[in-house]
Amino acid sequence: MKFIIAIIKPFKLDEVREALTAVGVAGMTVSEVKGFGRQKGQTEIYRGAEYSTNMLPKVKIEIAVSDEIAAQVVETIRETGSTDSIGDGKIFVFDLASATRIRTGETGDTAL
């Protein structure tokens, strides 16, 4: 099993979610986060006083998937999440030691 964390542009979330559902992802956790990478921050101007914000709003998606579809999930996020511009985000993949469904106690791939 793999655990995938993807940081994407907030407006891409719906598109990415739909594409992932199509490839068989059954659930995900989404949070609104802030951060910076190569895109740096943005500048706000109030009556001529410029403030640069270092952190930009992004969306973080966390998904646990079986080994079989992991590569396809990464590719799907990459394709649908891309705008071909700086600040599109990153995808991280971890090995997942175990997964348990709390209601039934099922473990492994069946818990996903």
Place this chain on the structure above:
Amino acid sequence: MIRKMICGAGVLSTSMFAATAAFAQETAEVVAETVTEVAAAVAEAAPAVANPGNNAWMMTSTILVLLMILPGLALFYGGLTRSKNMLSTMTQVGGAAALAMLIWVMWGYSMAFGPTTSEGFIGNFISSGSLFLSSVTTDSTAATFSDEVISEYVFVSFQMTFAAITAALVLGATVERIKFSAVMLFTAIWLTIVYFPIAHMVWAGGGLLFKMGALDFAGGTVVHINAGVSALVLAMFLGKRKGYPTEPMPPHSLVMTMIGTGLLWVGWFGFNAGSELEADGTAGLAMINTFVATAAGALAWMLMEKLAGHKGSALGFCSGVIAGLVAVTPAAGNSGPFGAIVLGIVASIVAYFAVSKLKAKLGYDDALDVFGIHGIAGIVGAIGTGIVYQPQFGGPGDGSTGMADQLMIQIIAVAVAIAWAAVGTAIVAVIVKAVTGLRVTPEIESDGLDIGEHGERAYN
């Protein structure tokens, strides 16, 4: 007017009763003459009676100016501060305005518009004779600009709101660091030695600048230049906010500021059109000018942002609205609509540079740009009024005072207001600093004045 009509009808019916049908026509002529004579006699003998229409309009205007203060100015200023200072900003506006109202009825009205104009030199600056409104009754009246009158209590109330909003305006420069006790003491002394004399100079019959012929329809010098300059001086005495200008201090809610801006604009119709003191054509002129100058100012500010390579912003819109409103204040009934548009545009552009370029260079901390917008746009408006007043530019002036002469009078009036406000405020600041101290402690400043000065938070 109504009393005259009733009296005339009485004479008419009595005469009609005495007349026979045969002499009806001749009698009618005689009656008509009698009525005219009686009406003339009544008009001569009876004191002027306030026209209820004008009274009703002035009462409405008065309430509109109150709307400008609470919640208008409170929201406008509050939204521009950081969230930890929201309540203190709004409370200072409310507290200063409330104190100003009480001081106005105790000695303010007497000093500015009292019935006794002091003899000689001092009469240029203050009047007297109505402490605790001793000269005002329900039958006493205040003159307007024609032979109409309005009830004096209405006039006292209307002018009271002007004193209240001017005191509150000053505080925009000093928010986020001034003590509430200092605000109250400052307001009391500042009104007495700065506002009342300037109001007398500009608006009262015996006032220095009034006699000189300075044009200030609704208070460009008395309210805006005065508040702007006083705010700058007080901010200098107070010092910069901790962390200014290195630490970001963005407005915490431009939504509130936008709501406040809307309320200020609406209320400003009472301020400007109400300053005619009658519901007549000139009030209508002031009304249309208050629309168009403001609209022009709002768009001009956003255009300047665009030309400077930025985005047209909500705060830019709000700032332009205020700059336009301030500029048209002295010109409201003294300009044609297109003169007012030009005035709004010019004032907005000049204020834009004052706020975004000049302020950073001079390095003072006028927190909410009271000087940059009210002071600067007020000066542009007051001087510009000398131009747009002229008939060749569509203004209502009769051309009897040439443009150069009128401009000189306007400039002198502006200079007197600036000097009086600056020196007066410096004196008040020294007194307040000695009595209550001006600044909150660094700890309170960092925690926010809401919790430190008032024991509350705006948002929980």
